[in-house]
Amino acid sequence: MTTLFAKRALLPSGWAEDVRIRIGADGRIMEVEAGAARDSGDVSLGEKTILPAPGDLHSHGFQRAMAGLAEYRSTSADSFWTWRETMYWFLSALSPDDVEAVTAFAFMEMAEAGYGAVAEFHYVHNAPGGAPYDDIAEMSSRIIAAGETAGLGLTLLPVFYAYGGANKAPLKPRQKRFETTLDSYASLRAGVTRAAKSGAPDLFVGNSFHSLRAAGPEEIRILTETYKGAFHVHAAEQVLEVDDVKAWLGARPVEWILDNTPIGPGWCLVHATHMTEAETTGLARRGAVAGVCPVTEGNLGDGVFNGAAYLEAGGKIGFGTDSNISISLADELRLLEYTQRVTHKSRNVMCRGEWSAGRTLYELALEGGAAALSRASGAIAPGRWADLVTLDPSKVSLSSGEGDRLLDGFVFAGGERAISDVWSGGRHIVKDGVHVRRDEIESRFRASLSRLRHEAP
Secondary structure (H helix, E strand, O other), rough: OEEEEEOOOOOEEEEEEEEEEEEEOEEEEEEEEEOOOOOOOEEEEEOOEEEOOEEEEEEEEHHHOOOOOOOOOOOOOOHHHHHHHHHHHHOOOOOOHHHHHHHHHHHHHHHOOHHHHHHEEEOOOOOOOOOOOOOOOOOHHHHHHHHHHHHEEEEEEOOEEEOOOOOOOOHHHHHOOOOOOOHHHHHHHHHHHHHHOOOOEEEEOOOOEEOOOOOOHHHHHHHHHHHHOOOEEEEEEOOHHHHHHHHHHOOOOOHHHHHHHOOOOOOOEOOOOOOOOHHHHHHHHOEEEEEEOOHHHHHOOOOOOOOHHHHHOEEEEOOOOOOOOOOOOHHHHHHHHHHHHHHHHOOOOOOOOOOOHHHHHHHHHHHHHHHHHOOOOOOOOOOOOOEEEEHHHHOOHHHOOOOHHHHEEEEEEHHHHHEEEEEOOOOEEEEEOOOOHHHHHHHHHHHHHHHHHHHHO
């Protein structure tokens, strides 16, 4: 058991001073006391402010190794679809060892960026060429191992992926590494569940199908009837995707999901970039999480999420790092606000009431991340996982002060350099801004990266 003593903390009731946080051996918060005196056995955080650490609700860990490889114009009309071909080319050389090493590195960087857990949307199931591994859950087991190495809380989302495009287009040869059928997916899920039993107590297995491009209506019906609970799915990321799905199913992706699935609280529609007013309101009212990934969406040229309208409709919003082109919690929050400012030609758009933009964005990340990961986190409160992050103002020169101003500084003024400590499920994995296993994890990552960039066809 560990007891932390913080001069300042963000609690569900708001900002508090002189806070004792008792963490049990199981990684959950046992007791929180504000206005307390420090006990001699407490771990003092000095002048640091302690916050709940948000969950990263959408990641493709393996893509961290291809960061920077697609930043050139390959045609006169470079787009998401040409970027995707680069991704297919890159993963053709990816081995299970590479996936584990690269994903552990990405998870480590997430922790150093202030995330307390991650939902890994994992769809690389098969060997190069598409043949299954002897253990159908081989790749998923490597994701679990990466989470254990990094110490980051994990919600693993094995992805159903049957088709290469709308209207049940056949998979391209380079997509065969993703292929599942309903039968093979059942075997995959069983294998993942077995592997997860030996993992950390805060390792969870969730539900997902890739998109309406990769799963048909009948498969989606069977999946949502067979696997209970929330689902994650890519939806309405690209205009072409919206058009193709509408031509096939007679409805736009979000519209179809709202009308034909049991979508509700905990469901996460990743991106949801291109929604009508009715879709925006409908999704918010169903209690689903809009999983925005502003850095990736900007990098890929996806478009701008309708954040202001979704927030006004009471929608839940969480943040993901998706392609992991760069990993920064502050960048994700800031870019969402800035795209809204540019769109609306206004300032401080993503605000609740009299809260600051930084406070609102951070609270959205906490609430949306916890819901999407199906993880009892997102608050410093008894019974929640001890996913915590400290900010040390002495590490940066900021005009911002305490409370909401500290969060404004973190999001908008380069304050991510103030991240000092991170706990995930009670595990103290970042100290003084550096992951406790950085040297080991980085060494394995660099070895994989060197091989991949020489051997990828």
